[in-house]
Amino acid sequence: MSSDNILENIFTPFQECINNEQDVREEIRNIMKDIEKPLREIVTTLQIIHRTHNGEEISAACFAARELFESVRAGYEKLDGVVPAGQYYRYNDHWRFATQRLCFLAALIIFLEKGFLVDKETTAQILGLHEKSRLHLDLEDYLMGLLNLATELSRFAVNSVTYGDYNRPLQISKFVAELNAGFRLLNLKNDSLRKRFDALKYDVKKIEEVVYDLSLRGLVPNRGEVVE
Amino acid sequence: MSSDNILENIFTPFQECINNEQDVREEIRNIMKDIEKPLREIVTTLQIIHRTHNGEEISAACFAARELFESVRAGYEKLDGVVPAGQYYRYNDHWRFATQRLCFLAALIIFLEKGFLVDKETTAQILGLHEKSRLHLDLEDYLMGLLNLATELSRFAVNSVTYGDYNRPLQISKFVAELNAGFRLLNLKNDSLRKRFDALKYDVKKIEEVVYDLSLRGLVPNRGEVVE
């Protein structure tokens, strides 16, 4: 066997290996497009909360969003078939950001519909990440979603006042305070989650200032009404 | 159940999860220190090739290095017990760089001892990464090691001439030319491996210039002798 052959025998199988990875990434990218489309639509749908005080309109938006989650679940189903076993963390850069956004959206819907905090298990179900063979919902992505929720709610608190809903900011204030307390229980290490958590205090402060503005002017409704 | 309890029940389990990860990373870091130490010693030991022409001294260094690999294998053995199943790529930043260096060292030893290119399987065995349950030798790390080898050999070619060994550069030239041909077969994507490969041409050029200097002066030994 000549030296050329030796080399070829060593290197040629490597190319296959490299090509495989390329193909997997290509497939993942394509599937992500299918997930990002409904994602964008859910975002747009739920933006209605900043423009109206009307409970029915909001309910309708939640309903529409839930329907769009169907496509999301279909997307993750397909993704589960493509990611090689044991290599979740090799490829998760492709879906991490979208998953965090979807966690945020699921949590927002549950907040609007029920007023409480969605748990991780339910979130995984809404996204279609539960009981998958290769995929799962990463804790970090779920928590990232909750932090994004707090930011959206601080904007929501501001806009509800504009639309004359003085009850909503109190509900949001209580909800985000609890969320804040929850995060404070965690001893996060120095990573992107920690950084994002550090920004939570600005949302809390903003919401407190809205409640302050209402209190100062005697616009706070009877506290009994706020209980969800 | 009060809202505090709800939150606590949701968030407290998360802490466990976060602590677990922290603990795993801590353990990995500690094990890596155990691998890092023999690694450094192997590096230092093999530097002898730049200071002497004496074959026995080099053999002795290879032998000493092989003994040090014992500790490396023990380290990876321990590491294999610590990395959680299916999470190789979540933690591999901790050992990637060291593994690449060790691949380089294994390949250097085999080159010095036998004169041929170590294959991936054997490299895994030398490092103690074969037949592990959670660990394996990543193709990229192995290839990175080979590219590092080429750089070391170009320095070796220069220094062997200084020590009057005119045979060595020819052996190296042939070896690296084959390596180069092998890499050229691969269609690498635009990543760190590709970047490192782009630097290979400087090593090739350097070695060619050494062979040129020898040829020009008629210092090239009988070609028959070079064949390993």
Added chain:
Amino acid sequence: MSSDNILENIFTPFQECINNEQDVREEIRNIMKDIEKPLREIVTTLQIIHRTHNGEEISAACFAARELFESVRAGYEKLDGVVPAGQYYRYNDHWRFATQRLCFLAALIIFLEKGFLVDKETTAQILGLHEKSRLHLDLEDYLMGLLNLATELSRFAVNSVTYGDYNRPLQISKFVAELNAGFRLLNLKNDSLRKRFDALKYDVKKIEEVVYDLSLRGLVPNRGEVVE
């Protein structure tokens, strides 16, 4: 024919080609100075909106700005005669930034005068980029201009309140919300436009907070009045 001649015959025509390009760039740079000057003056002129509430002063500034656009159009007219056919994108770095700024200024004038969003066709007319043989208004530049407009309007909203104009922020809020909705329809790729669009949310938020402050204090004028 001597080798010197061969080379000279090959290379000399190239110099001409290189000189041509140099000359074209020189001419473009000079014309851009002629465009840059009225551009700066329009910018300066329109800064009046941050210093006064007086509608007439603003009208006068718009009028003055429109006159200055005359020079801009003359500039692009000249530019159209200089850019070689089919080489718009070879040279457009020279005018891209100025064009974006001018789109912004045209859109601001139309907003101040008429209250609605200028379309791309009209913008091209104001700049003097319509029906040109070699020049045209690039979509990206137009959209960039609109995003710059949103930023300027958020500052305008703040300052109009300071000057006691509580109507303006509502008009701006409505206008920018529509702009935002428009951009959200687009699936931008990951480029400078996308990056700039990501900053739009800060403008929207700022404006919403101004409207919030007005609403909270009952300073929102009769909604009927706002409709343009």
Added chain:
Amino acid sequence: MSSDNILENIFTPFQECINNEQDVREEIRNIMKDIEKPLREIVTTLQIIHRTHNGEEISAACFAARELFESVRAGYEKLDGVVPAGQYYRYNDHWRFATQRLCFLAALIIFLEKGFLVDKETTAQILGLHEKSRLHLDLEDYLMGLLNLATELSRFAVNSVTYGDYNRPLQISKFVAELNAGFRLLNLKNDSLRKRFDALKYDVKKIEEVVYDLSLRGLVPNRGEVVE
């Protein structure tokens, strides 16, 4: 017509425009893969010059390379159908680098076969860029290719000595000196071409040193033999 409709009517056509661009880029990228494959093969084929002194082997390599250029031409043919008229410079980042490499390869073949410098017109024909409706061979890319040729030839000069061909370095020295003189005629502006040209002097120097080494040792063949 509601404001939503207005916006939709303005923004929706933009999406089409954005999508078009994306599609064009995707198509170009795919075609470039078809061009880069033979490119890589031509490179590999011609590497033989660094390993042999045998004229016939070199001829055969040139012949093989010329056949591979067939696929290159087919690629550019397809590309010409995809690039929109007048937008060569909008998209040329995609093919610029490959075109420069191909110019280098065409020039190398002609040098090996005939010993003289290929002109721009012939290069365009070899690449399949002549008489195209939207594509052409940019002067800069052609010149870049020539500079790459000089670098390859300096390596060739070194290796020919190793293989005992003392005639080749003289031929190369003369050729590159002429190339150098040609470039010195040009008054380049301060761009990437200029930068690359500044590196030419290192190639010239290297080649001069090879000739020096041969001269010093009386290894320079009778000058009469060198004339091509």
Added chain:
Amino acid sequence: MSSDNILENIFTPFQECINNEQDVREEIRNIMKDIEKPLREIVTTLQIIHRTHNGEEISAACFAARELFESVRAGYEKLDGVVPAGQYYRYNDHWRFATQRLCFLAALIIFLEKGFLVDKETTAQILGLHEKSRLHLDLEDYLMGLLNLATELSRFAVNSVTYGDYNRPLQISKFVAELNAGFRLLNLKNDSLRKRFDALKYDVKKIEEVVYDLSLRGLVPNRGEVVE
């Protein structure tokens, strides 16, 4: 000088020195965990001030916090035994941040309990940093803590209004004005303290806005009541 001598005389002692340092750092890191745990608990405990107007609850929180400081003092006691004499500033990166936070918490407790500014000596006693052999309370850490206090108090002022305590903002206003006057006496150079001080003006501003809002509405209590 032989190779072995260089290693023995120069590098081996250096490696030992590094290892020693690493060991010290490891110990310090472990002790810091013991300090950071009560720190986090004190923070959580004192958050009650943003949720209630009830003086007794606040007193109870202060009491609980003071108990937690016991563990803090135990931690610094241990730390004092680990840090080598005269090397406070070699290692203080490890405890600087926590110490600053603890200064802030001590100062907050004293403010809540007594209404005045805690002095440096007392702070050192609360933290357990007084009369230590190797540790002491750094002036800059103490000052950093005071700046953090001002930020917390500005938030406290907002929330007290929400909970109907119109007296507190005046007390805070007076307290922070004094602090501000104090800091203005210092010649700070361009370091982290200066940067942090630059932000003090925003806290002062926020507090003044609250007082202003109360004044406008005649909600400012009789000055006599404010005196602590």
Added chain:
Amino acid sequence: MSSDNILENIFTPFQECINNEQDVREEIRNIMKDIEKPLREIVTTLQIIHRTHNGEEISAACFAARELFESVRAGYEKLDGVVPAGQYYRYNDHWRFATQRLCFLAALIIFLEKGFLVDKETTAQILGLHEKSRLHLDLEDYLMGLLNLATELSRFAVNSVTYGDYNRPLQISKFVAELNAGFRLLNLKNDSLRKRFDALKYDVKKIEEVVYDLSLRGLVPNRGEVVE
């Protein structure tokens, strides 16, 4: 102070100042083209030294170069009329590089003609920078030129051997050794001159290698012949 006053008193004069400066720079740039053209021609003319051993050809080249210096002097004459008094160092970026190159060329001519180092005064005369009202020859530019000369001479030494002139390298060796000794007397700070000087040692080394190669072969001519 009214807005108009600020513009009039502060910004209008500043803009005028900038415009003036720009005009001066434009004029300088144009004159520099007149200087750079003969500069390029002198460079090309003197390249003959690397291609021939013939003393007459070299003399002729020096003569031609000296004629071209006429245009250089005319250029500096014009430049002297344009640079404002006392502002040499405000604008010298425009001519610094060309001046350094011209110093190098003047020094090369004198070396070729007379064999000794041209002094600064004479260099200024050749360039036409002596006894000017606003211009002068900067010491650092002159020194930079000498360093460039050493680099050119090291190449010259190599090529003279190729053309069989074994006398030249010795002459160069002596000349550059003196130059080197001179530069070693200077206390250079960490600027571009220092950096350039650091490279001088490589030129010295190259030249010594050539002399060494000649010595080995007994090709060093009788010392008596070397004296210029």
Added chain:
Amino acid sequence: KGRQVLENIDENNRVIKMFLGFRKELDEKHDRYEKIVKLSRDITIENKRIIFLLHSTNTDIEGKREAVLDEACKRLKVITDENFKTIASILKDFDSYQYQKAYTSGLQEFIEALVFYQFLHSNKIESWESINKFFQYEQDGEKFSLLFPQLDFILGIADFTGELMRRCINNLGVGNVSDCFKTCNFVKDIYTGFLGIINPGAKEMGRKTYVLKQSLAKMELVCYNIQIRGSEIPKHMLVNVIESSDMNTEEDEGFY
């Protein structure tokens, strides 16, 4: 042979003699430059202290304000009449542009302090021309001056707006409301001035304009807040708020 040549080179060698002259020239230039850098650092520090002092004019006690302004004026005069004069006299016989980078930061900081003082003292800033007169000196009958580039003047003004921003926010802290509007409008005008300048290739101006824009945004928000908060009280009280800084000694208990 190199070694031999080197050893035969002595101080009488022509090349060596030339280079000994060059050494002297280079050393002198270098020392001069270093000296000016040190002088400039001292100037920077003193100006930072003056700026710090000027912030304490943020008081209603007219006497204190006057005292502070007087002190600042004197210290600024010392800087021009002593520190800058030293630099100018060193550079008397040299092309100042060669050494300008050595004192540009001191000069800009001085402009920042001076213009701040002028603004506080007389509510305006003087032109480059009149400030340039400060840098004309005479000693032993000989006239000389310091090079004062207009660019340093403008960049000093840009930095000065940062101090105005600090002052504006501090003003609000101590209830000095009308000053905010005045200062904010002043900075708006300066910003407009910067927007109008066409200066190809002055990177530093771009950076400073950006900082200026951010300072201005902060000030505009302060004014906005005053207005929006003031909007809730009756008009006649608003006037009080806006003009409160003019009623220095009056007691306005009960409302603020």
Added chain:
Amino acid sequence: KGRQVLENIDENNRVIKMFLGFRKELDEKHDRYEKIVKLSRDITIENKRIIFLLHSTNTDIEGKREAVLDEACKRLKVITDENFKTIASILKDFDSYQYQKAYTSGLQEFIEALVFYQFLHSNKIESWESINKFFQYEQDGEKFSLLFPQLDFILGIADFTGELMRRCINNLGVGNVSDCFKTCNFVKDIYTGFLGIINPGAKEMGRKTYVLKQSLAKMELVCYNIQIRGSEIPKHMLVNVIESSDMNTEEDEGFY
């Protein structure tokens, strides 16, 4: 009300009194730091000059070499006995680590010069421990010392190899061939030492090791070139080449 409060604050106020104390402490620390920075800069400059001087030992005239080494030795002694002593006495009563960054560059440059001297003088470098003895002082019966971190020692050695590289190439320039091999091997050993060090989080060491690697590569090429060129001449002449630097006064005309 903020404004009122501010105006009622006088120098007897408790907070103000506290802060006046803080001001004193901070100013003193700052001044001390600045003083050491200036001292360190002077040390750096003097050491650079000594290094410059040491390069002129690159001569065959034994007397000149000795004279240069003597002068360097004296000037190095002045640095430890005066300059560093001043720093040490200023820091006598303070935690030196707080001020260490202020003189680290001067210290590293000193090590570079000192080790260069030691290498030229006695062909070895002393250990940290023995060099540390230079920094033990006594004055008026009081003993004190300068903090000399081992890291600065090692980083100084890294810089020193850069000077060895310069020397090696200059050596070749003047035909001093055997010195190159010796120096190159010495640097190889130092490089090996650096390769063996495990120092998590010392970025600067990584950077310096990289520079060291490049210097070494240059030196290795020099040695390679000597060898490959020398290979063409008869063995007995080669010996002459390699040992040429040992035949100081001999004439070796005709061959080199």
